[in-house]
Amino acid sequence: MSKVFYLQPDGVEKVIEGTDGESVMTTAVKNGVRGIVGQCGGALSCATCHVFLAEDELDNFSAPSEDEDDMLDCAATDREPNSRLSCQLLLREGSDIHVTIPSSQL
């Protein structure tokens, strides 16, 4: 069990206890977290699951693949150095994840 903290652009935060091995995108979609669409279901072909990952958690994940990097350029909200596609961020036992949701995915 680990927790994902979803911070909306308006400052509202939602905390979800997720299942290890599932992605930050799936966890959001299953729990009705606004602002993460995940239209392609994690196939890296929609860029509607864009999030900003907490700076101090960047190293907890391997760097974006070439395909993720490509798709990040397609996101509706301009990417930042801490941008990730949340379908690629998998929950792991004991490490919480903090993400900020961009103002628009579409």
Add this chain to the structure above:
Amino acid sequence: MTTIDQPLADTAYPFLPVEPSEAARRYAAICADRPMTKMTMPIGGDAWIIHRNSTARAMLGDPRFVREPFRTGERTVPYFMEFPEFLKSTIQFEDPPHHTKLRRLVQKSISPKRVRGMRDSAVKFANELIDEMVAKGSPSNLVEDYSIALPIQMLANLLGVPPEDRPKFESWSASTLSVANMAPEQIAANMGELVQYMTALIEERRREPREDLLSDLANARDKDDTLTDAEIIPIALILIIGGFDNTANFIGQGVLSLFNNQDQLAVLLEDVDTVAPTAVEEILRHAAWEIGNPVAGMGALVPFVATEDVDLEGQLVAKGEAIMIDPNGANHDAIAMAEPATFDVRRADNPHLTLSFGLHHCLGAPLARMELQVAITELFRRLPGLRQDGPVVINYDNLTQPITSLPVAW
């Protein structure tokens, strides 16, 4: 003991057209009862039809369901009608890895970012159309004057059709529209000319690329692979056919469903800019149920085949079985959403599957959403007193049952 206020809904599927409220009751009962039903299709034998939203998502996100046997002709597509040959050659029927290559290349060119860049020109064009309507004076046929014109212009823009060729492009493309109701030979002739025109345009863009989708595709390189014309043309066609007919229909249905739900129209008018995005999702989910027609328990998106035995939420789908989702069910599943029968323009949690989901989700989804948002926002911002001014005409002969005339006044 449970109290039963209403008689239990009939859970038989498929079902003949009934009042939308009754259809909603039945879909809710069916979804509560089971994730899917096996039925014999009018064409192509037996297939599973998924009702539940969560089951639909699980299937659409599972790579063990593929479309290859349909593409290769190894199997007839089980469906409600014959599937047109040319559709089988499109990206919809490809599976990974070839699908992945096509999909990514196209997706980048029609990405949320690219579409955001097109928004201003959509707003401008919508306003030009409204100016023309106002200049002509009411009443006006919204379908002709607005809902068809906007998507066709956006598509021409996206593909990179030069302004001087727009009239030709429009008439070829419009022949595929369900509202045009043309004879199949006429459509084929128009498509032939359209393909020829596109082929020449692709050649031109290969030599002199510009900032448009055809240039992107013509010059796309995926590692060391380029796209051939035979790959690009079907992509352009599916965008034209899938994109603009559907978008035009959704604009018409959306406006009519707002007219039919004056309380919801009032909610939208209070703050058009803020409400439009959720209103558009609700239109995608449910507007077809609010235009005054009965609803049948039937219909589905393009099918898949299971490559091995798969357990989907408790139902075994055996290797080789065909499976598809009925978006009507998934969009009215009371397990996945509150009060599915209610048209709620502020619905916050709206997991509809009208644009599908997963690997094969609608390629043009960002564009369609943007166009619908702009169409609804600008129309009601400029003409807040817009009202229906005469009977609507719906073409029941066509599968998509498009609205061909929606008289409006303001």
